[in-house]
Amino acid sequence: MQERLQKLLAQAGHGSRRACEEFIIAGRVRVNGEVALLGQKADLTVDKVTLDGRALPKAEALNYVYIALYKPRNVLSAAEGQDDRQTVRDLIPLEGHLYPVGRLDFDSEGLILMTNDGELTNKLTHPRYGHQKEYRVLLARRPDEKQLEAWRRGVVLEDGDKTAPADVITLSMAGKGAWIRVIMGEGKKRQIREVGKRLGLPVVKIIRLRIGTLKLGSLKPRQWRHLTEDEVKELRGEKITKAEGRRERPRDNRLHPTDKLKRVPGGKPRPLNRSRGEQPATREKTGVERVDRPRTKRR
Secondary structure (H helix, E strand, O other): OOEEHHHHHHHOOOOOHHHHHHHHHOOOEEEOOEEOOOOOEEOOOOOOEEEOOEEOOOHHHOOOOEEEEEEOOOOEOOOOOOOOOOEHHHHOOOOOOOEEEOOOOOOOEEEEEEEOOHHHHHHHHOHHHOOOEEEEEEEOOOOOHHHHHHHHHOOEOOOOOEOOOOEEEEEEEEOOEEEEEEEEOOOOOOHHHHHHHHOOOOEEEEEEEEEOOEEOOOOOOOOEEEOOHHHHHHHHOOOOOHHHHOOOOOOOOOOOOOOOEEOOOOOOOEEOOHHHOOOOOEEOOOOOEEOOOOOOOOO
């Protein structure tokens, strides 16, 4: 099946479709040895498509990778650096093409999605899909309700563009400043800092907590993890059945470690009674949990 070249390049992990269009315009892409044109299509099952002389893999050979990364401050949100500054790609010691989905300022921190899935990248970054992004923002000054309401309605930036409506609330005070939460469906360059500047609310710190359905969770700066299958499905907008999302019970009928119930021989699960001196359950060779009771003196 024929597809546009920028889509094939994106699927092969060479960046977003817009970035891949630039490769075609620059003459870096060839189809069966001929320089490709913007808008041209190809079928990887019969055509040989190359970028800078390197052939794109067949569709069946693609191995998609999805990684959640906590980008620290002073790291570029780029797959390749143009100077000696560190990039998010440098933080992940894996081979192959990986690039960040969306932008996060050099002096901001938080969640970055790294992948080689061009289709998902397009869905998460294209304005028409309206995927939300959530930020925790530290302001140097305490905002009043009038300033917050203006932020919610939209603010005209220095270049004349007006920001889309956003969800903005105060979380807590911090000295002379305050922590606020900002949820928005767009991502203009340095938007939060520019809005804060226009409203007289200098921004001290920005932490991105969520991209669509994907959350930062317990990751610390420079830490990363692979996404679960369910997380990828949710980002794609696929529905997850209850059976898929339900935590599976151990097959030997023992309770899950997170449950605050204990099983006694021949009985039903019940809460652990520490007031009577009961200790956490121990496991015997039979595989049945028992509760040790305090010994009582015989009269």
